[in-house]
Amino acid sequence: EENAKNSVESQRRLNPIMKEVVKKEIIKWLDVGIIYPISDSVWVSHVQCVPKKGGRTVVANEKNELIPTRAVTGWRICMDYRKLNKATRKDHFPLPFIDQMLDRLAGKEFYCFCNSGTLVTDVVYDVSTPGYEQNIETNVPTSY
Numbered sequence: 001e002e003n004a005k006n007s008v009e010s011q012r013r014l015n016p017i018m019k020e021v022v023k024k025e026i027i028k029w030l031d032v033g034i035i036y037p038i039s040d041s042v043w044v045s046h047v048q049c050v051p052k053k054g055g056r057t058v059v060a061n062e063k064n065e066l067i068p069t070r071a072v073t074g075w076r077i078c079m080d081y082r083k084l085n086k087a088t089r090k091d092h093f094p095l096p097f098i099d100q101m102l103d104r105l106a107g108k109e110f111y112c113f114c115n116s117g118t119l120v121t122d123v124v125y126d127v128s129t130p131g132y133e134q135n136i137e138t139n140v141p142t143s144y
Contacts, residue, residue, distance in 0.1 A: 004086075004087030005087070006042040006043060007043060007044070007045075007083040007084065007087075008041075008042065008043070008044040009044055009045055009046045009080070009083070010046070011046050011047065012046050012047075012048065014047075014049065018049040018075065021049055021075040021077070022047055022049060022077055025077050043084050045079050045080050045081050045083070045084060046079070046080055047077060047078070047079055048077075048078045048079075048080065049075045049076070049077055049078070050075070050076050050078055051072040051074075051075060051076070052072065052073050052074040052075060052076050053070040053071075053072065053073070054070065054071040054072065054073035056068050056069065056070055056071075057069055057070075057071050
């Protein structure tokens with residue numbers, strides 16, 4: 001929006017473990033090309049780490065009672081974009097209609113959907129059509 005107020009939020013303190021997690025993840029995102037460095041911005045949001053929860057483990061407390069707990073298997077990096085989202089013009093059609101997506105997939109022989117933190121792929125192959133190599137739809141970063 002044109003009349004939106006800029007927001008520059010200072011970074012919250014992170015403990016050394018979380019700071020190292022953020023550093024490694026940022027370097028990975030830079031290498032892959034998901035993000036790029038900028039020197040000056042009027043929109044800055046802080047970074048936060050939250051634990052990834054693994055399976056349940058059972059631990060005995062001081063009264064020898066068994067307590068189910070979740071094991072932390074790693075960390076997930078989150079950004080707080082609430083102020084930026086308030087200033088962003090809303091998209092009235094953000095997702096494709098499901099019937100249109102199903103029409104695109106109808107009659108195809110192979111489907112492949114991959115969603116990863118560093119790679120998002122959407123590939124549809126129609127091998128029943130002669131020259132199916134030209135019918136490949138993909139959304140893959142070209143930096144690989």
